[in-house]
Amino acid sequence: MKSATEIQGKSSTRIVTKWKFMYWRSAILYLLPSIILFSVFLFYPLGKTLYLSFFLTDQQGIANVFVGFENYQYILQAESFHKSIKATILFVLYTVPTGIVISLFLALLANEKVKGAGFFRTIYSSTMGVSVAASAVVWLFIFHPSMGILNQLITSIGGTSIDWLLHPDWALVSVAVTTIWMNIGFSFLILLGGLQNIDEHLYESAKISGASYFYQLRRITIPMLSPTLFFVTTVTLINAFQTFGQVDILTQGGPSESTNLIVYSIYREAFVNYQFGTASAQSIFLFLCILIVTILQFKFGERKVHYQ
Amino acid sequence: MYSVELKQVDKSYDKEHLVVKNVSVTIEPGEFFVLVGPSGCGKSTLLRMIAGLEDITSGSILIDGKIADHLPPSKRELSMVFQNYALYPHMTVEDNITFGLDVKKILKKEKKQKCYEIAEMLGLTDYLKRKPRHLSGGQRQRVALARAIITNSPICLMDEPLSNLDAKLRAHMRSEIRELQRKLGLTLIYVTHDQVEAMTMGDRIMVLNEGMIQQVGKPIDVYNTPVNSFVAKFIGSPPMNLTTGLVDKSSAEITISEQISLPINRLVANNLNSDQVLVGIRPENIKLYEEPSSLDLSFEVTLDHVEILGTETLLKFKWNDNSVWYAKWYGQWDIRVGQTLRLTLDSDSLCIYDGHTEKLLQGPRNIQHQHVQEGIV
The missing domain is CATH 2.40.50.140 (Nucleic acid-binding proteins)
Structure with missing residues (x-):
């Protein structure tokens, strides 16, 4: 004969499991829309890429021969991939810090209470509304060797014109300048929002204490803005690693592969050379790079961030 | 101890409509002077004009007998406590308290000693290493007070400093602020909408309505003989019938x-x-x-x-x-x-x-x- 407590215990565990099931079922139901979207556009492609990176493929991109890690071995030894990594790292270093410093400067200017601040805020954030293709074409004209406004300016003050997009030393810088210009709108807007969130009374209190503008900037604005700065840095860093459109329009990876950034290299490998296996291996490599950089950033950068 | 004198001070934001109209008053050295009135009566604006955070549209402000109309806030030798305390959330309590001294470039040792003295006085010694968000409302209030008095400014301005506290703590801080003011001999200008605070704390009070002075005097005189029906209704709880x-x-x-x-x-x-x-x-x-x-x-x-x-x-x-x-x-x-x-x-x-x-x-x-x-x- 079972004791009463035993029976009670059993039925109560049954109730708990039933309740747990209900809980999970409703949780999954709520998550379903995003699970479907992520699966179709993210998880499936990611899985497929990983799968393809271990195969030799035919021209339709269908996996033929399993080659293990040979694709990875191949890309890590290929000189053009080394060049591509080097160009990407340089590109990130050119664009991210410069872009954020310029955006912060503009945001500080536009945050002042002056007449017409609204006008400048609109202007400064307007690059957000321009597509990559359109702005790249505009810069294509600016960089034009003979008709471009940049070279006309240089020659008018007595300098010699530069082949911005055709010289291996200048091409990456030119693409970087274009990218900085395009990113400013986004960074500016986020940073301005961060600045406007800082309590005005903090500055008034500092003013009464006699703190100068730069002292206030160093001791109040920058620390209070640190979560926003961290966010902007992370996002622009990832974006810089994934640059494609401006390279495609401005230089097509040239001259002599000096602007062949990783994503462009992946594109060429897959859709020009039809090497889907090595292209997938490059993609996985890029994914791991971004992942590691972002983890490092969270680990070391976030310590200096002050959250309210 | 400094006096503060206002002479026919006007303030207008849109050049048409005056928010402070023709205010003239002399605040004696070492006095606890309360500006009281309903919200939107211009009392905070008046305080901010004394602090130098707002320009005056016309008239003149004299601090210690010297014209201060165009002096920047830091040159007016005053300190201020804000309604929301305006503590720097990313700094420790100690850094918050000494911020005013950092600017003045005082020796580190001296700064630390001063900070401990003030913290002792206000019962904050245990909290010096904490961030403001880990403090209770009353403790934050004390940090704001400590920050104001550490600079030894002869004039202290307070803008509704107790309005974020619960009733019990408010009654306690009322007497604490009053005692502190007496001990340090500060000229204290205190803004409130709470007539109980005005009655209990001020040496003299000034009742403001729609930017105009209604009555200036000792709290008990204002209570007994309100000069107009507005003051009669505003001072006293319940108000005068x-x-x-x-x-x-x-x-x-x-x-x-x-x-x-x-x-x-x-x-x-x-x-x-x-x-x-x-x-x-x-x-x-x-x-x-x-x-x-x-x-x-x-x-x-x-x-x-x-x-x-x-x-x-x-x-x-x-x-x-x-x-x-x-x-x-x-x-x-x-x-x-x-x-x-x-x-x-x-x-x-x-x-x-x-x-x-x-x-x-x-x-x-x-x-x-x-x-x-x-x-x-």
Whole structure:
């Protein structure tokens, strides 16, 4: 004969499991829309890429021969991939810090209470509304060797014109300048929002204490803005690693592969050379790079961030 | 100890509409001066103008006898406590307190010592390494006070510093701030919308409404003889009871609700433009009618609400064209809502205001008497 407590215990565990099931079922139901979207556009492609990176493929991109890690071995030894990594790292270093410093400067200017601040805020954030293709074409004209406004300016003050997009030393810088210009709108807007969130009374209190503008900037604005700065840095860093459109329009990876950034290299490998296996291996490599950089950033950068 | 003098100060944001109108007042050195008024009356603007955070549109501000109209805030030798405390959330309590000294480039050792002294005084020594978000409201308030007094500025401005605290803590901090001010001999200018704070803390108070000075004086004088009906209604809790009365100039009498008539000074009556006046009386001067006297000021009312507060009982009733009146009696009275009572007004405690200009015509005559009585209670 079972004791009463035993029976009670059993039925109560049954109730708990039933309740747990209900809980999970409703949780999954709520998550379903995003699970479907992520699966179709993210998880499936990611899985497929990983799968393809271990195969030799035919021209339709269908996996033929399993080659293990040979694709990875191949890309890590290929000189053009080394060049591509080097160009990407340089590109990130050119664009991210410069872009954020310029955006912060503009945001500080536009945050002042002056007449017409609204006008400048609109202007400064307007690059957000321009597509990559359109702005790249505009810069294509600016960089034009003979008709471009940049070279006309240089020659008018007595300098010699530069082949911005055709010289291996200048091409990456030119693409970087274009990218900085395009990113400013986004960074500016986020940073301005961060600045406007800082309590005005903090500055008034500092003013009464006699703190100068730069002292206030160093001791109040920058620390209070640190979560926003961290966010902007992370996002622009990832974006810089994934640059494609401006390279495609401005230089097509040239001259002599000096602007062949990783994503462009992946594109060429897959859709020009039809090497889907090595292209997938490059993609996985890029994914791991971004992942590691972002983890490092969270680990070391976030310590200096002050959250309210 | 510095004095602060305002001379015909005006303030306008849109060049049309004045938010502060023609304010002239002298705040004596070492005085606890309270600016009080309803929200939007311009009291905070006035304080910010003294601090130098807002420009003055016209007039002039003198600090320690010297014109300070265009001095930056840091050159006015004052400190300020904000309503939301304005503590730097990313700094520790210690860094918050010493921020004002960092700017002045004082030796680190001296800074630390000063910080500990102040922290000791305000009971903050255990919290110096914490961030403001880990402190309670009262502790944050103390940090804000510490930050204000560490700079040894002779003038301290406070903008509704207690309004974010709960009632009990507020009562405690009231006395703490007052004691601190006395101990340090600060000239303290204190803004509040709470008339209890104004009454209990100030050496003198200034009542403001719509940007204009209504009355300046000692709290008890403002309470006893409000110069106009606004001050009468604003100072005191519950406010002074007011109702309209009609003046008969030939007999020099005021009639209220065709029930009560009371004499008025003939000279005052003759100078009136209209025949309407406002008759006011503090709730504690309405008594239960007991025996007929020579001047019968009694009337019958039905009670709408009764509150027993422990030491006193508050009665609410409507009288004379729905004027809401309160009576406050000492002690605990067993009275029910809906009960009818015969009450009487103390004829010596009446304030009479002009019905048109709402200015005081005749004040109460028994102020001295009341002082003594309150002393006994």
